[in-house]
Amino acid sequence: MTGIKRRRFLKMVGAAPVAGGLLGGCGDKSGQVDTPDAAMESIAPAQGKQAKAHVVVIGGGFGGTTAAKYIRKFSANGVDVTLVEPKQSFVTCPGSNWVIGGLRDMNFITHSYAPLQDKHGVRVVHDRATSIDPDAQTVTLAGGDTLKYDRLVVSPGIAFRDNIEGYTTAAMEKIPHAWHGGPQTTLLRQQLEAMPDGGTVIMAAPPDPFRCPPGPPERASMIAGYLQKYKPKSKVLILDAKDKFSKQGLFIEGWTQHYGYGTDNSMIEWIPASKDGAVRAVDVEGMRVMTEFGEHTGDVINIIPAQKAGDIAAMSGLTDDSGWCPVDHLTWESTLVANVHVIGDAAIQSPLPKSGYAANSEAKVCAANIVRLLEGKSLLDPNWINTCYSLITQQHGISVAMVYTLVDGKVAKVEGAGGVSKSNDPPGRALEASYAVDWYQNITYDIFG
Amino acid sequence: MKGRMIAAATALLFVTGLAPAEENLRGRTIGSACFGCHGAGSDSGAAIPPIIVGAPAQFIEDSLKAFREDSRPSTIMGRIAKGYTDEDIAAVAQYFSTLGGN
Numbered sequence: 001m002t003g004i005k006r007r008r009f010l011k012m013v014g015a016a017p018v019a020g021g022l023l024g025g026c027g028d029k030s031g032q033v034d035t036p037d038a039a040m041e042s043i044a045p046a047q048g049k050q051a052k053a054h055v056v057v058i059g060g061g062f063g064g065t066t067a068a069k070y071i072r073k074f075s076a077n078g079v080d081v082t083l084v085e086p087k088q089s090f091v092t093c094p095g096s097n098w099v100i101g102g103l104r105d106m107n108f109i110t111h112s113y114a115p116l117q118d119k120h121g122v123r124v125v126h127d128r129a130t131s132i133d134p135d136a137q138t139v140t141l142a143g144g145d146t147l148k149y150d151r152l153v154v155s156p157g158i159a160f161r162d163n164i165e166g167y168t169t170a171a172m173e174k175i176p177h178a179w180h181g182g183p184q185t186t187l188l189r190q191q192l193e194a195m196p197d198g199g200t201v202i203m204a205a206p207p208d209p210f211r212c213p214p215g216p217p218e219r220a221s222m223i224a225g226y227l228q229k230y231k232p233k234s235k236v237l238i239l240d241a242k243d244k245f246s247k248q249g250l251f252i253e254g255w256t257q258h259y260g261y262g263t264d265n266s267m268i269e270w271i272p273a274s275k276d277g278a279v280r281a282v283d284v285e286g287m288r289v290m291t292e293f294g295e296h297t298g299d300v301i302n303i304i305p306a307q308k309a310g311d312i313a314a315m316s317g318l319t320d321d322s323g324w325c326p327v328d329h330l331t332w333e334s335t336l337v338a339n340v341h342v343i344g345d346a347a348i349q350s351p352l353p354k355s356g357y358a359a360n361s362e363a364k365v366c367a368a369n370i371v372r373l374l375e376g377k378s379l380l381d382p383n384w385i386n387t388c389y390s391l392i393t394q395q396h397g398i399s400v401a402m403v404y405t406l407v408d409g410k411v412a413k414v415e416g417a418g419g420v421s422k423s424n425d426p427p428g429r430a431l432e433a434s435y436a437v438d439w440y441q442n443i444t445y446d447i448f449g
Numbered sequence: 450m451k452g453r454m455i456a457a458a459t460a461l462l463f464v465t466g467l468a469p470a471e472e473n474l475r476g477r478t479i480g481s482a483c484f485g486c487h488g489a490g491s492d493s494g495a496a497i498p499p500i501i502v503g504a505p506a507q508f509i510e511d512s513l514k515a516f517r518e519d520s521r522p523s524t525i526m527g528r529i530a531k532g533y534t535d536e537d538i539a540a541v542a543q544y545f546s547t548l549g550g551n
Binding site: 384416 | 477478479481482483487488524525529531532537
């Protein structure tokens with residue numbers, strides 16, 4: 001069998017209604033390939049013992065956890081779901097800048113998987129997926145178990161590229177990235193607390209595309225806010241691999257208002273790539289970072305490296321030359337491996353951003369259409385929203401929002417919708433600062449509650 | 450495509466006797482994306498934005514149209530409501546009105 005034929009065959013098998021436990025056969029089959037008898041016969045024995053279809057989800061972050069919960073909801077618990085996630089609890093990346101700035105504690109951004117299991121009937125396996133066999137439709141875990149799936153959802157988030165010389169795994173213990181929520185968040189916070197007044201905090205911001213586009217300027221804001229209060233002679237230096245950044249106008253408006261941006265006494269300085277901002281190498285012992293033509297010494301250094309899809313995606317043939325995973329946006333099924341769906345930061349989703357809200361929204365579209373596929377029903381037209389709030393101070397919030405739809409098989413922004421907060425609107429900034437925290441509580445409840 | 454989906458949904462309702470909330474799949478698709486901010490239940494701990502689960506359909510529909518036309522001031526809802534047609538708004542309003550929270 002050639003690759004293409006094999007893929008089409010797997011697709012057809014996957015689209016066949018699964019016997020037992022589901023409402024398969026009631027709906028029409030528009031948009032689906034008719035299932036030839038040969039394919040039906042070949043899968044009949046494998047399904048003989050299975051009462052319900054089984055979806056395995058790899059990765060318990062914003063995308064994977066949402067997908068697991070909503071596959072249960074949308075199938076009225078008619079599909080069995082197993083979530084594979086090594087961590088016992090999840091520390092979110094959203095909100096972690098607030099912890100770094102001292103506005104919230106780690107407990108606020110840490111979430112249990114218990115409700116997913118107890119309220120929604122998802123089987124949570126705390127193990128690490130080590131390989132995927134798309135022909136046998138199995139996932140192998142580090143602990144030795146093998147899980148068989150009808151459909152697999154892979155939501156592994158990001159891994160780092162080696163774009164900064166000297167930034168090894170060992171170096172991360174002294175110079176944190178803090179781009180995964182958890183011990184790295186705590187480490188960066190502790191370093192800021194230990195830093196003497198008059199110190200410089202260096203942040204190296206990554207090139208596009210990367211997780212959470214407004215994350216680096218929000219982090220700089222939160223650090224500046226902490227320094228202003230406790231170490232006012234200190235400053236934040238952002239060395240950027242880009243020439244512009246998300247919500248730039250609103251951030252600069254806020255920095256000018258609160259942190260003296262643009263003056264000699266600014267607590268935040270931003271150096272774009274065109275002014276030699278891109279960090280090329282780091283000297284961990286000397287606490288120095290090197291750009292093409294210069295070097296900077298910091299008291300605390302935060303390196304956010306360039307990114308790619310999480311390791312399991314690359315190991316399983318889900319990534320293309322870009323390092324990210326191409327998918328069909330109607331179902332989020334990989335265009336490279338049949339019956340495997342990739343959502344969240346690891347997927348190629350532009351113009352949707354690599355954000356937690358987008359991952360949550362993608363997961364629901366993916367969940368709905370996986371259930372439709374398993375039930376042998378027509379696929380649903382998707383709709384997505386992204387909403388990202390950032391804090392510049394505890395009372396100064398800004399947002400970006402967009403509505404997305406599918407046009408000619410591709411994600412497209414709905415014309416006339418979305419955009420960023422109005423500038424020069426102090427009451428709006430105060431409201432959005434409180435909405436930011438409510439956003440966090442509601443989206444994490446939607447995912448983990 | 451839409452006609453077929455409505456027909457399929459009606460057939461499903463007839464055969465299985467599912468609740469109307471399950472039948473309104475367009476409303477469910479759009480509404481699911483709103484839960485990120487508005488909360489799928491009442492115990493998330495957030496004070497605002499309002500939990501709209503279970504609100505009357507007419508109220509949600511009128512509110513969304515007013516946000517869309519900027520006749521009701523907002524920080525963000527005007528930007529989001531502009532992404533939807535009258536049909537979308539009616540569907541999502543009906544969907545939320547039939548939910549009892551989770």
